[in-house]
Amino acid sequence: MPAVQLVIVTASVVTVLGYWVRGHSSLPGKHWFLLAILAMDMWLLSVGVELSATTAACAFGVSRWAWIGFVLLPTFWAFFLYEYALGAKVPRYLVPICAGVAPALITLAAVTSGWHEKFYGPETKWILSEEGAYVQSDHGPLFFIAIAYLYMVIVAAAVVAGRAVRTANPAVRSFFLKLFAATLIPMVANLGYILGGITLFHTDPTPFSFALSLTLVVWLVADNRWIDVNAIARELLFYNSTDPVFVVDPSGVAIETNPAAADLLRRGAEPEAPLSEFGELGPVIRHLAAHGSLPDVTDIQLGHRHFAVRAHAISLGVGQKQVGWAVALLDVTVQKIAAQKAIAAEQMQMQFLATVSHELRTPLTVINGALGLLSQGGAKLSDAQKARLLGKATDGSETLTTLVNDLIDTQSLSSAAFSIDLQSVALGPLVQGAVARAESLQPDKDIRFTCALSDAP
DSSP: OHHHHHHHHHHHHHHHHHHHHTTOTTSTTHHHHHHHHHHHHHHHHHHHHHHTOSSHHHHHHHHHHTHHHHHHHHHHHHHHHHHHHHOSOOOTTHHHIIIIIHHHHHHHHHHTHHHHOSSBOTTOEEEEETTEEEEEOOBOHHHHHHHHHHHHHHHHHHHHHHHHHHHSOTTTHHHHHHHHHHHHHHHHHHHHHHHHOOOBTTBOSHHHHHHHHHHHHHHHHHTTOSSOHHHHHHHHHHHHOSSOEEEEOTTSOEEEEOHHHHHHHHTSSOTTSOGGGSTTHHHHHHHHHHHSSOOSOOEEEETTEEEEEEEEEEESSTTSOEEEEEEEEEEOHHHHHHHHHHHHHHHHHHHHHHHHHHHHHHHHHHHHHHHHHHHHHGGGSOHHHHHHHHHHHHHHHHHHHHHHHHHHHHTTTTSTTOOOOOOOOOHHHHHHHHHHHHSOSOGGGOOOOOOOOOSOO
């Protein structure tokens, strides 16, 4: 019989894949998933026995006891979704109620239906046809109460999966979408059976739809897409990166942005402007779209931040058509400021050295000039002139010593032990000394400096 063969194949596939899942200890709620597969096998086994039964009593008995797996399967599936999607253990009080009391009461009501006929009515028949034997049920009020309970369980599972889709990180949202879709499959199949009379080989298609859902989950695990750490890590880098990242098509139009890029666009002067017109980034995007490569200079400034632009071609494989670009803006503001500070520091150092060289040259010139006149003049110089020249050489030497000491002090400016002792100083003597040092060493050349200061300090 094709129906029995389908049951055997489906149960075998689900069981084998379930055994394979046992090795994935990292799957949250794995024990509930394996129990769901066990309940699935119980249900499918009862469907197979029912379809291959040779008497009405056997078919009726099997169809009623099948409610154990019928109730436990969505229950264990809901428990699995709860632990996987919410990352929390199923509350203890729910386990005995949903996995013990409810299945026992519903199964008891179904098994004793021959006495009270409230679960299956008197019109329940065992039908023999050319395609095989099957049970045509007359559903009573207890049946619909049991179905209502099961739908509460399935809807709760769908709500859990839907909540996970809504609150999940974008990097893992696609996985919860698959969970949500897998939850809806048996719900749609069962609604079609109850409301529309849709059957599979004259029997309820719900167990086969649940088998499809479980197989989908197992396939996702086997294909490394259910908990694909690599894919999640890549998407986390995209969504959580502080550097703006744009996905652009070959014409330079942005088709997706990460939160950092979206925030950058919102803070722009013209948020509605296309990416190809957005500040200093616009010319770079236009060049990329026109020439297929970045321009020679890719350092740009947007607002108060500096970025280095990087672009990576997106294609479907080697030799395949290019479908766009991944454009990343690496924030180099700190490096740019550091470079500017380094340049400024270098310029200050050069200016400092030039100033120091000039300041050191002045007293050296005075000393060399005075000593040169003394050595060349000899007896021609009067005692007053000699004393004057020696005085200038002495003053120049003291000035030179002061400058050298100041240079040594500058080396300790960054030290915590450095301190400045501020004192009041009369400017008059300082200016007079500067004027005296600037006077010509040769008075006969008639070069004079004058300084008129008030008596006020």
